[in-house]
Amino acid sequence: EIDIMEAAGGNPDKIGGTIHYGEEYPNNTYTSGDYHFPEGEDITGYHTYSVEWEPGEIRWYVDGELYQTLNDWFSKGTNQADKYAFPAPFDQEFYMILNLAVGGWYGGNPDETTEFPGEMEVDYVRVYELTGRDYKEPVEPVVEDEELPEDAKQPLEDGNLIYDQSYQEPITVVDQPEDSLDPTYWNFLKLPQFGGEGTMEATDVDGERFAKTTIENPGNALWSLQQIQKIAILKGHTYEVTFDAKSNTNRNLMTKVSGGAERGYANYSGEKTFQLSDVVQSYNYTFTLNQDTDLAARLEFNMGSNGQAPVWIGNVRVEDVTDQQEEETSKSPLGDGNRIYNGTFD
Template identity: 45%
Template sequence: MMTRMINRSLALPLAALLAVLPLGAPQADAAAVSGQAGGAPAAGMAAKKKGKETPLWTQVWGDEFDDGVIDGSKWTFDLTNGASVGNPGWGNNELQYYTNRPENVKEEDGKLVITALKENYEGFGYTSARIKTKGLFAKRYGKFEIRASAPAGKGYWPAIWMLPEHNRYGGWAASGEIDIMEGWGSRPHTIAGTIHYGQQWPSNTYSGKEYELPNGSTIEDYHTYAIEWEPGEIRWYVDGLLYSTKNDWYSRSADQPANNAYPAPFDEEFHLLMNLAVGGNFDGSPAPDTVFPKSMKVDYVRVYELTGREYREPVPPTVAKEEYLPGAKLPQANGSLIYNSGFTQTLEADPGMGIPGTAHWALYKDPGAEADVSLENIGGSRFAKVTVGQAGSNAYSIQPQAIVSLAKGRYYKLSFDAKTDTARSMNVKVTGGASVGYAGYSQGLNAELTDSVKRYEMAFQMKMASDNAARIEFNLGSNAHPAWIGNARLEEIEGIPFEHDAPKAPLSSGNHVYNGTFDIGEPDGMSYWHLLPDGKAAAAGSVDADERKLNVEITKNGKKEDDVLLLQKGLFLLDGHDYALSFDAKASHSRVIGVELAGGDGKTYAKQNVTLGRDSRTVTVSFENLAAAADDPNAQLIFHLGGSKGTLQFDNIRLVRTSTYFPPDTVFYPLANGDFSGGLNPWQPAVDSGGAVTAKAVDGEARLTVTNQGANPWSAMFLQTGFVSRAEFLTRSASTRAHR
C-alpha cells in the first residue's frame, strides 16, 4: 500500500552492491521453489499432547467492533494527505485527506466503517480514513484474519496491510511490507496479496499474486482475508482457500556490504493498517460516474499464535534452472546477451533509441522529461551519450534500456563502462516491462560516475518467470548531467559465491569490519568470520536468530591463546596510521583474550590483551602508528581465544581509522562556480528517501524546485563533491525553512 514507484529505481552506494549474495526479485509463486514447508497446514490440523488436542492456531488479539466505540487502546490513525510526515499523496499520488472524524471512521452495527467522501476539506477533494495498531499492537509471525467488504467503483483503493513496527533494516521497503488484501475499485472481482522488500526506496522491489473471487463474487461482498506468516514463508487465503505462498525475498540495509540474513526483513514485528484510499497509482483517479460516498466495512480482526506445532525453520529457497523461451535472444558468440553493445546495428523494424545504430535498445522518457542520444568514439569503442534536457523528478524519468532475454533460475553478470562530465549517480537495474508490472529481476547498482571511464558490474539470479523482453535500465532522471555508456555485457555465470575473504573497502560509516553485528550475509549470521580451533582445541560458534550476537563455546581449550582464533580477513590497513577497535563482549568467567591486527601473510602489526568478565561491556583498544610494512589490503583482525574453556559472546565489532588520510591522488581546490556564472556545473541535485528536487541556473542563481521533501532533511540535496575547504554562501527561499 506504500509507494508504488517500484518499476524503476535509484539505488544505494556502489560498495554495497558488489555481488556477494544471489539477490533478485522472487518467483511469481513458490510452487516451483524448494525449501518451503510444503504448503499450508490444513485448517483442522492440530497436535495432541498427553491425549488432549491442541488447536493449531490460538487467538491472542482481536477486535469485534461490537461496542459502538473505536478502542483507543488498540487503534490510532494516520492523518492528512501525508505531507505532515514528508510523504504527500502517501507516496502514491493519492487524492484523499485522512481524518479521524466520525464521518470518515466509526463503529456501527457491529462493524468498523471507513467512508470515503467527495468533499472539499483542507484543500483536498476527498476524505477518508486510515486506522492502524502502530505503537499499540505488533506481532512477529502468526495468523492475521480480517473479514471485510469494500466498495467498487473506479478510483477506490481498499487495503488491509502490515508495516514493520521498528524499521530495523531501514526505510521503506528495506524493512518490508505485507499486503494482506488490496482491491481495485474498477476490478471488483479481483484482489491481490503482495510483499515489498529489497532496499530502501527507490531501490525496492515486490512480489505478489492476484486472486479472482469465485462465482461472480466481488469485493463488495464480505470475504475473510488472511495470511499465515511463519519464519521464511507467508501464505495468503481468501475464505479459507490458499491462493499464494511466498518464501523468496531479501533485505539490504544502507552501509552494508551484503543482504541482511534471511529471513529478513520478514522476521520482525509488524503492525496492522486498514484504509480506503481514493485515486493514486493503483487504480487511478475516480471516473465521473464513480459513486460517493461509499464505505469499507470490517466485521472483525483476529490475530492468532501457532500453538499446534512449532514454527517452521527458515530455509532460503532455491530456484531450478529453466530453458530460454522460444524466440529468445540467446547468448551470442562472445557469450553476451546484450545485442548491439557496440551501437553499430540499425534494423528497419526497431527504432532503437531514435537514432541509427541503436537497435535492440530503447529510450524511455517520463512525460515532461527530455533527453537525446548520440554516439561517440571513446578509446576505440562506441559509446551512447545521453544528453539530459529536462531531468524529470524521478530517477526513472530518463532510461536508456538494453532489451534482453532472461531464463528463470539462471545466474547473470552485468558489466558496462560509463562516465559523465563531472560527477553524478546512475542507478542500473534489470526489470520486466508493463506486462509483469515492471517487476525487479535484480538488485540495483548505484554507479557513481566521474569524468573518467570506469567499469561497473553486478551479479544476480533471475528468480521470476523467464522473459524475452527484460530491460537493463540505466536510470538517469532527476539529474541534468549527461552520461556515456558503452561496452555493456550480460553473461551467464555458474553462481554467485559468497566472498568472505575478498578485500573489503571500509564502509561509509568508517568501519573496516564487515558483519560486526552478526546479522548480515548467510543465514547463520557468521559471514566474513572464521572460527579456527587447531588440533589441540575444540570450539564452535553460533548466532541466535533473535539475539544476533556471536556465541563461542570452547569445549577443549588447548594450551595457548593461539589454539582458538576468531578472525576476519581482507581489511584495508594503512602503514603508520592510527586505529580504534571497539566491541561488546563477555565470558562465562573472568579471562584474558588477545586482539591483534596482522598482515595478510600473518605477520603481527599490533597486539594487545584485554580482560573479559561475566557481564557484557564495551571494550576499546587503540592501535597507534600501525607498524605495517606497507599499506595492506588483505590485513586481518584476530581474536585469540584459546587457553581456557567456557563461552564467550561478541557483538558490535568496529575498527575505524582515527588518523587523517588523503589518497595520493587527492586534489585540493576551493568550491567551483559558487556564483553560478557558469551554469550549474559542477553542482548537481541529489535525492534520497523519497525526495525529489530539480535545479536550473537563472540570472546567476541556482534555483531549486523541491517536489517531494522525502522522509529526511537530506532527502532533497544540492551538492558539489570532491573538495576540501571552508564554505561560505548566501541563500534565499520562497518560504521560511531551515537548511543543512
C-alpha cells in the same frame, strides 16, 4: 511489509498480495500475486481478505479461496556479507495499517475522470492464533541450478547478454502505455504520464558507438526517461553489469536490473546510482538473482527527474559470473571497505 490486500480504483476487477523484503531501500525488492474476481464481482462489493502467516510460509485468500503461497525471501543488512537467517525479515512483530491512498505509481495519479470522494468501508478486522496443530518449522528453499530454455534469449558467443552493443539496430521508441518493448534490442521509454520528453540516437564518441539521450523535459520520476534492453537471467546466478557513460557536466545516472509489469517491476539488483562527468568513465556492479528465474528481465538506465544534461551510454555488458564467484577463495571486503564480517553482531 506484508500487503494483505492492495487495490487500484482504475482496475477494480483484481487485487494484489505482496511481500517486501531484501536490503534497505532503495535496494529492497518484493514478490506479489494477483487475484482476479469472478465475472460480475469487483472491489466495490464486500469481500473477506486474509493471510495465514506461519514461520517460513505466507498464504493469501479472497473469500476463503487460496490464490498465492510464498515461502522464498531473504533479508540482508547494508554492507553485510551474508543474509540474515531465514525466515527474516518475517520473524518479528508487525503492526497493521488500513488506509485509502490517492496517487502514486501503484494506482496512478488522479485525473478529470477520477470520482471524489473516495471511500473505504471496513466491516471488521480479526486476528487469530493457530490452534489444532503446531506452527510449521521454517525451511529455507534450496536453489536448484537450471539452464536457460532453448527459446529464451541466449548470451552471445562472448558471454554478453546484451545484444547490439554498438547500436547498429534501430532503437524502439515506446511512448504509449499500450506499446510493447522490443524483446531483443534497445528501447527508449518515455511515457506521457511521467512527463519525460527527449530523443535517443546512436552517435560516435572517441571512435566508438554510444547511445545519446537528449533530454528536453526530465519529467517527474527517475523512470520518466529510460534506456532498456530485455535479458534472461537465472535464479541463484550472479551477474556483472558494466558500461561506459558520460554527460556534458556532473549529473547522476541510476541503473538497475528489474522485472517487467508481470513481475510488478521487482527490483532484482538494487538501484545503483553513479555520478557522470564530461569524460567517459567505466562503471560496474554485480548482483545475485534471489527471485525466480526471469526470461524477460530488464536492464534499465533511468535518466528522468534529474535535469536536462544529456547522457551518453556505450559498451554495455551483462555477464553471468557465477562460476567466477564460486572460484574466488579470498575473503572480499564489505561494501564499506570493512574486512570484518558481522562487526555489529547482528
